[in-house]
Structure formats: C-alpha cells, structure tokens
Amino acid sequence: MKEVAVIGGGMTLFRRHLLETGKELxxxxxxxxxxDAGIEKDDIDMVVMGSAPDAFDGIHMKGENxxxxxxxxxxxYVRVFNGGGTGVFAPIAGWWHVASGVADICxxxxxxxxxxxxxxxxxxxxxxxxxxxxxxxxxxxVWLFAMxxxxxxxxxxxxxxxxxxxxxxxxRNAVDHPxxxxxxxxxxxxxxxxxxxxxxxxxxxxxxxxxxxAAALIFCNKDIVHRFxxxxxxxxxxxxxxxSTMWTNRDLYxxxxxxxxxxxxxxMAGIQNPRKEIDFAEPYDPFSYKELHHLExxxxxxxxxxxxxxxxxxxxxxxxxPVCPSGGLLGVGNPIAATMGQKICELYWQLKGMAGxxxxxxxxxxxxxxxxxxxxxxxxxxxxxxx
Amino acid sequence: MGFLEKQTDxxxxxxxxxxxxxxxxxxxxxxxxxxxxxxxxxxxxLVSKCTKCNKTYCPPRLYCEDCYVEIPNENWKxxxxxxxxxxxxxxxxxxxxxxxxxxxxxxxxxxxxTNSAMLGIIASGDIKKDFSGVKxxxxxxxxxxxxxxxxxxxxxxxx
Amino acid sequence: MVEKKEYKEWPPYAPGTYVRESDIRDKKITxxxxxxxxxxxxxxxxxxxxxxxxxxxxxxxxxHCKPCKRVLVPPRMFCEYCYxxxxxxxxxxxxxxxxxxxxxxxxxxxRRIEDPILVGVVDLDGTPPHHGFMHxxxxxxxxxxxxxxxxxxxxxPENEREGSITDIKYFKPLKGGGD
Numbered sequence: 001m002k003e004v005a006v007i008g009g010g011m012t013l014f015r016r017h018l019l020e021t022g023k024e025l026x027x028x029x030x031x032x033x034x035x036d037a038g039i040e041k042d043d044i045d046m047v048v049m050g051s052a053p054d055a056f057d058g059i060h061m062k063g064e065n066x067x068x069x070x071x072x073x074x075x076x077y078v079r080v081f082n083g084g085g086t087g088v089f090a091p092i093a094g095w096w097h098v099a100s101g102v103a104d105i106c107x108x109x110x111x112x113x114x115x116x117x118x119x120x121x122x123x124x125x126x127x128x129x130x131x132x133x134x135x136x137x138x139x140x141x142v143w144l145f146a147m148x149x150x151x152x153x154x155x156x157x158x159x160x161x162x163x164x165x166x167x168x169x170x171x172r173n174a175v176d177h178p179x180x181x182x183x184x185x186x187x188x189x190x191x192x193x194x195x196x197x198x199x200x201x202x203x204x205x206x207x208x209x210x211x212x213x214a215a216a217l218i219f220c221n222k223d224i225v226h227r228f229x230x231x232x233x234x235x236x237x238x239x240x241x242x243x244s245t246m247w248t249n250r251d252l253y254x255x256x257x258x259x260x261x262x263x264x265x266x267x268m269a270g271i272q273n274p275r276k277e278i279d280f281a282e283p284y285d286p287f288s289y290k291e292l293h294h295l296e297x298x299x300x301x302x303x304x305x306x307x308x309x310x311x312x313x314x315x316x317x318x319x320x321x322p323v324c325p326s327g328g329l330l331g332v333g334n335p336i337a338a339t340m341g342q343k344i345c346e347l348y349w350q351l352k353g354m355a356g357x358x359x360x361x362x363x364x365x366x367x368x369x370x371x372x373x374x375x376x377x378x379x380x381x382x383x384x385x386x387x
Numbered sequence: 388m389g390f391l392e393k394q395t396d397x398x399x400x401x402x403x404x405x406x407x408x409x410x411x412x413x414x415x416x417x418x419x420x421x422x423x424x425x426x427x428x429x430x431x432x433l434v435s436k437c438t439k440c441n442k443t444y445c446p447p448r449l450y451c452e453d454c455y456v457e458i459p460n461e462n463w464k465x466x467x468x469x470x471x472x473x474x475x476x477x478x479x480x481x482x483x484x485x486x487x488x489x490x491x492x493x494x495x496x497x498x499x500x501t502n503s504a505m506l507g508i509i510a511s512g513d514i515k516k517d518f519s520g521v522k523x524x525x526x527x528x529x530x531x532x533x534x535x536x537x538x539x540x541x542x543x544x545x546x
Numbered sequence: 547m548v549e550k551k552e553y554k555e556w557p558p559y560a561p562g563t564y565v566r567e568s569d570i571r572d573k574k575i576t577x578x579x580x581x582x583x584x585x586x587x588x589x590x591x592x593x594x595x596x597x598x599x600x601x602x603x604x605x606x607x608x609x610h611c612k613p614c615k616r617v618l619v620p621p622r623m624f625c626e627y628c629y630x631x632x633x634x635x636x637x638x639x640x641x642x643x644x645x646x647x648x649x650x651x652x653x654x655x656x657r658r659i660e661d662p663i664l665v666g667v668v669d670l671d672g673t674p675p676h677h678g679f680m681h682x683x684x685x686x687x688x689x690x691x692x693x694x695x696x697x698x699x700x701x702x703p704e705n706e707r708e709g710s711i712t713d714i715k716y717f718k719p720l721k722g723g724g725d
Contacts, residue, residue: 013562019575020449020562021416027450028561031457038550041455058411058580068452115565118412122656131588132403132598133620134680136712138654143665146648150666154646154693179560199650200662200688213562244626248667249618251676252646341557349556356555401595401709403588411580412570417563423576535576 004098005225005232006348006384008037008218011341014181014333017115018212022057023069025214026111029338030071033107033216037228044218045103047072049079050090050110052336052373055124057113070109070216082242083128083373084284086110086337088380091217091344092238095382098219099235105224108217112335114210121210128375130245142207146199148252148376149289153201155253156304158292160201164192165310166288167205170324173317174331176357179341181211181333192288206288211333215341217348233351236366236385237271239264243377250376258297258370258379265368265381266299274299278383279364280321280350282343284372285328294370295323297379322360325350343369344382351386415535418449421463423535430527431465434501438462443501466500468525469546472518473497473504490514496523496543510542522546593621596635602709604701608673610634617673640699641720642670642678649688662688668697668717684716696720 010032012018012025020028026049034040049070054062063079070077080086080093087110094108117124125141152158167187174183187205195205225232241260243250250256262274271277283294292306300321301309309315315323326332326346329339347367349355365386372379415423418435425433435458436443437451445466450457475494481487492509507525509518523543533539551558569575590598593609597620600607608617609632611625617636624631647666653659664683669676683691684700697717707713 009556011557011560013560013564015562015564017414017565017567017570018562019414019417019420019565021414021419024416024418024449025562027455030455031450032557032561035549035551036556055407055409058409058413058582069450071455073452116411116413118410120656123409126654127407127409131405131586132590132594133711135405136710137665137680137682139665139680140650140652140654140656142652142656143648143650146650147646147666150648150693151646178557179562196658197649197651199648199652201648246620246622246626248620248645248679249677345557352556354554354556401590401598403590405586405588407582407584407586409582411582413578413580414565415576415578420576427576535573536578 001099002101003222004095004219004235005222006217006235007220007225007228008033008039009216009345009348010036011179011215011338011345012213013179014211014213014335014338016181016209016211018113022059022062022066022111022113025113025212026066026069026109029111029214029216030069030107030109033218037218039105039218041071044071044075044105044107046076046097046106048090048094048097048106048108049077050081050086050093050108050337050340051079052081052083052086052112053124055127056117056121056336058116066111071107081337082378082380084286084336085240085371085373085378085380087284087339087343088369088371088382089240090337090340091382092240092380094217094219095235095238098221101221105218105220108219108340109214110216110337110340111214112338113212114335115212140199142199142202144375145287146202149201149287151252152289152293158304158307160193161189162307162311163206163289163292164189166285166291167192167330169310169316170285170291170328170330172331173325173358174327177327177332179213179333180327180331182209183327183331202287208286208329208334211335213333213335213338213341215338215345217340217344231352232387233348234385234387235382237265237267237269237383239268239381241379242374245375245377247376252376254303255293255297255372255376255379257377258294258372258381259299261379261381262298262370265383269383269385271383275301275321278321278366278368280325280360280367281323282326282328282346282367282369283323284339284343284370285324285330286334288330290372291324291328294372298368298370298381317358317360325355325358325360339371343371344384347384351384416449418447422446423539426539427533427535428530429465430468432468432498433463434466434498436462436464443503445498445501445503445505466498470496470498470523472509472521472523475509475518477514492518494518494543507540507543510544591623593623593632597621598709601711601713602707604704604707606638606640606670606699608636608638608670610636616677619670619673619677620679636672638670638672642668642697642717644683644691644693644695644697645669645676645678646693647683647691649691664688664691679711681711681714682716683718685718690719
C-alpha cells in the first residue's frame, strides 16, 4: 500500500441557488485545486466523483452528467455515493486509487445542486423513507433528527442551551470563510433558542441550510510528491462503516457506526490516544447536536462529555481541541457531498498553515474529518497528518 | 412467511403503490444563461471556441471538456441557426409507449460553423424521405413569446 | 495552462454566481422547469406482506431471529446482524413505551402548522429494548409526552383497515399501568 499525499484543494461559493450548472460548479472547484497543485487535466490519471442522490440535481445518473466538468473525459472515472457520508467517502475512494498503486495522481470532485428541487429539497428527502412503513405516515426528515436529538439529550441530561452553543461557535467561525452561506458574527444562544421551532427539540438555527456547491481535492503518491511540495500532508488513516436501515431497532443516542469507522482510521494511523494525538477535528454538523454526537462517536471524548467541552470553550479555535474551525455545515453551508470542502479541504489547508483568518494557532500536525449519511447509518472518517 | 417456509399463496405478497413527487428547476448555467438570453432577442446561436484545440461548442460552454481551459468572452461569437442533418429517426410512439397522432422526425443536426450537433425536430410531412445530409434551419417562436429555454426553437425546416 | 498559484490564504476566492429567490421570481435568469411523472409498485416481500395483513386483522406480528435471540419488528426474512433466516412468527401486544419523540410544527411539506404533530418511535412490548417502529402519538399534549411513557395502539375500525401502517391511528397513553 502506498502512502498518499494531498497536493491541492478547491471549493466554490455555497449558496441556496447558484447560477452554474453542476458541470460548471465541478469545473470551478477543480480549477482551484489544480491551481493549488500546479497541474493540468493531462496530469490526472483517474477521477472520483462524489455526489449525493440524483434526486437533488434532478438528473438521473448524474455521475455521468458531471464528468466533463470534473476533468473526467477520456479517463477512468467512478462515482461514489452514500448520502451525507459522501463528503469524506469520495476522498476515501480517491485514496484507494492511489494507495493501491493504480493511479499516481487522482482527482476527487464533489458536487451538489440542492436548489434544483423545487420548492425545497424536502420533496427529494421524502423518498429516503421506507415506502411501506414510513411514507404512509408522511414524515418530514427534520422529525428524524429531532427524535435522535431528543434521545441524545434525554439519555445524557443535556440542555438545549449547551447544544445551541455549537450553532453560535460555527456560525461565528464561518465569518472567516469566503464561501460561507450563513455566517453571523453576532449570533447568540438566545437567537438560536428563540428561532422558530421546526420539530421540537430542533429550532431553525440548529439546522444547516441546503446549498449548491462543489469541492475538489488532488491526491498523489509519496514517490512523486516532492515534485509538488516540500511539506507534504499525508492521509494517515481512513475508516468507514454503516449500520442497518432499521433505525427504529437501534438506540440512537450513540453513533456506533462512527465509532467503528473511527477505530478503523485510528488503527491505520497508529493512534492510541485520540484525544491527545488529534489536534483538531471537523466532524459532520448538519444539525447543532450532531457535532456533539459525532465528537463522542469519534471517541474524542467520553459519552455525554462533548457538551461540557463546548461549554468550557475547549472546542473554540484557540481551545485545546478546536472543532469545526471552518464554520462547519452550520456556518458555511450544506451541499451534501461538497461539504468535503469544509471537512477534508479544511484539514489540508489548516495543516499547511494556509487557512488565513481561520488558522488554528500552535502548528497543528494531525486533524480528523468525518461525514455521516443516510438514515442515521453511515460513518466515514479520514485523518490527515503533516509530514 | 419466514425464509424457511414455502410460499403457496399467489395473492400474497402484496404490492405497495406510490409515486415520486418532485418538481425541478434547472438554471441554465453561466454559459447557458448567455445563450438563452441572446436567443430571446435574436435569431442566431451564440457559440464558444476553445483557444487551445479550436473546438467550437454549440450550445456554448464555459470551459472546454477536452483541454479543460476556460473559454474567455472574446472567443464567443454568433452563428446563423443552420446546419445539416447528421442522423435522424422517425418516432411513432411517445415516451410512455402510446402511438403519436403524427410521427415525429427527431434529428441530430451538425450546426454550421461549429464542431457540435444539436437535437431537434424536423418539421416535414414526408416521413419516408431520407433526411441524411439535408440542409436545415431553425424556426423560432415569436420574440415576445420566447421564454429562455430550448423550446424557443420550435423546429428545424428544410432549406 | 494552469499554473501553480501561490496564494497565502485558501480558499483564495469563492467562485460561483449567487442567484436570489427574487432573481428566479422576476425571471432575471433563464431556467427550465420539469415535472417528472414516476409511478412505482413496490413488492412488499414475504415478511412485510404478513405484517401488513396482520395489521389489517388488528394484530402486530414480529418474527424471531433464534441465534440473536431477538424478536424483530418490523419483521424481515433475514436478520441483518447475523445474516441468517428468521423463523417463527409471534403475535405481539399492541403496547409499548415511547423510545423517542418529536413535537413537529412542520407538516410533511415543511409548511408551518399551529397544532403540533406528535410523532416518535414506540419500543414494543415483547421485543428486546429499542425495537419498534415509528408512529404518531395522540390523546396527550406536548407537555405530557415523555420518553419512557407507556402507550397503547388506537386502531381504525375493522372495516376501515386496509393492510397499512396507518391501520393504527396513533398510540395513546396507557393509563392504569403505573407509569
């Protein structure tokens, strides 16, 4: 197995509606990543496209539709998808291509156009439910998150105020991200608690927005990385795991599948004590409680401890374990697969010291990114290491 | 029935009927928006040409898919909406398999002055004719009825 | 040619063209509208058929996975954990406890409603902990609903039942069971 390095990253603006087609968005993100690496289309051996359901863009087999924007014409090309987990699963698939030796340089592109489902992506989300058992009850996806959040809060006795702190932190962090959709420098806990209740216990400001956007990453193997940089960032570990769709047969308070994916990644990276050895984290935060839920799933703290760390400021950018320094999904936006921009591109830029105003102090050397998807099922994890 | 039991009653298992309801809104894209906005005011096609390989795209693109370079504004130009039929077929059934009242002639038309072809309908009563290589031109909706979609081209007509 | 760009901060710019809702309403941009018509007829499969026919009769059926020693509801032909076939149906009581719930002010089309919908997961009696299905809760207020509350199914009258999860109208509090 070859060691894989990240040599370029790029992403587009995230907004509810962007004029660009999916292909054009893929092009813009890839172009930025190529500018970072200093390569062009002919240098790329293989391409991986990550994009969540066809139902959002409204183009069946959208992997094939997007490929020309993703520099895929005439190349070995594959599209991977596992719902929200795609943002980290696509880079994992890119890692397979290079680690196995079949590609020296692999491009990973993630794209999403949620604005195409009209009037709201909820119409597409409706079809994730089982058609026989769940859809006749006409559920709304927010209900599912609300039920999980309720279970998490009840089992650990967590108050909404502590969870609202996550929205406040991430939306404030996002002010320093040029692509951010919902940054707010002045947001407070009261704002979150007073925002309209969607499905208790979820308030409007606890939820990330649907977005259009794209992100790209370029990987190469260790043998040739010296051509691109003297200070390589390596993929230290990857992990992925999925649980059953029978979500009503599980206790939702702890994401077992995230823990399994994390253990796989820590083992590969040779990490024995995650809390000590990981310098910062980008867990998936489509809802505010999810950041806490996933921090515990990533074994970075004990079960029920994540809200305490947040309250004590440990997860701020200048804290002991910065979490979502990019602004996460809550602040930057949630174009499902393209959240690779905040989850993995961010790790890469932070480790290189290129994150600008978002830069974490203190020379971070190891970061972990995680995504989550489907019906409370998929956990995907990637660890990046400097040098 | 569990897996280990025999299934002898043909009326069970049952089926569950449903549909996928969703409406879609597809913005034309940066290149497409320019093309359609131009088409609303003019009876010509805007096309774009790659600086590296000289391939001319119709409808126009923001970037060349082969060379992967952006096509700058200076490389856009207008061409008359004409071309030659490259391939065609006569459709007698609609998308749901029902017979059409009048058969439709669907054609792929090489647009003159470009390296691209566009899909279009040929308006002709003569479905037995061989349209290969025939020169055609686009007939548009009236300007005040144009909406900025591909349907602003009504059909192609033999010249 | 793409040359390497030596920006100090990444991402150095945010490419993309923002389109506001008003731009769409006022037709400042061109777009194509499409309403797909897709119809489905999903096969229920053997296990789900029996489950739904059971609901029509006013019964909730579960099935055993012997190696895992659990009763599965909703039932399935195979156990997804040990990957073995399931066998031996069992009629379950129509009572349970609330595993989790939500108080929704959104209807299924994400429109706001005044009177919230109470929905959640019922952990059915006769099954291992945390096993059940999603359903509505009724005859209780949003201040009364709590995790752990004992509930019982309220069924539609026999002539209105059609073999669907909606043959149960909702679950109501089980009084007199000691809560």
